[in-house]
Amino acid sequence: MSPGILSQAEIDALLSTLPVDETIAPAVEPGTTPRAVKPYDFRRPDKFSKDQLRTLQVLHENFARRASSVLAAYLRTVVQVSLVSIEQESFGEFIQHLSSPAILHVVEMAPLPGRAILETSPDVALAMLDRMLGGFGRSLGQARELTDVEVSLLESVIHHELTCLSEAWANVASLTPKVVDVTFSAQFLQVALSTDVTISILFEVKMGDCIGTLRICIPYNTLEPVTSQLNAQVWLAASRRGLPPDQAESLRRQLSRVRVPLVVHLGSAHLSVGDLLALQVGDVITLEKGTEEELDVLVGNEQRFRARPGTLGKHMAARITSVVKEGSLDNAW
16 A cells, blocks of 8 residues: 555544534634525525515505505495515415415506416405495305306406506506406416416405405516616605606596585584573574674685575575685684
């Protein structure tokens, strides 16, 4: 055997002297801090950066606020939509999280390629349908698939939700989401491969005593054309430009349908309890205001106008004489 070369027996003898449970740590240069090791799953590569996820969170918090007000006005009851979580996961994992039965609307996100999924929990959908049909919007307590008539009725609610989604995304991309299919089983979904990365946005929906979920799933391939726009700088710069004309007009139309109470304050009088109990038909109560004085007109319990009393045909009326300027509301209730 050549000098300086160990035999196999000598190598085994040296290795046997080492402790069995000793871990050999990598060499670290003096004065440096070891870097933390982050595990990486090559089967689930990260497609969205932290900045993009934060921008998506802001967008869909905006969607939740819009959906809360729009659905409350449409269903005429208190509806609260709040963002719970936003995560990137594979399409196969999204399928595993679906409830059974599930109400799944396949949505085109034109002009973006591909399709997204809007999942509504049956409890919330049935409560909304109950409210639309004149009920109190209560949970039926038993989830089931919808009938064809119920699917058609639910389309109006989904249309309002997609409108809110389009408005929330307006500062990033001009989207025109449209429902192209409705299904109750995940096996019929052909939106992405099971290994494709998606962004899954989960919302909690409260309506009366009913609590359910709303989930939006968008594949990365669909959002890839606008990923460069998903950063805070672009979003804030676009938000400062104001609403586009079509959205401003849509907002005006929605506000024009809002009803507010309007009250003409004729005046007041001080009566004792005895005088109040002694009132009979034909008695006259003298108010502190004269017939020639202007009356206060209150909109939403705040004084906004002044008017004079009169009649219009056989009806009592009030003619607006002036507008109360901001900061001079002196007789608000």
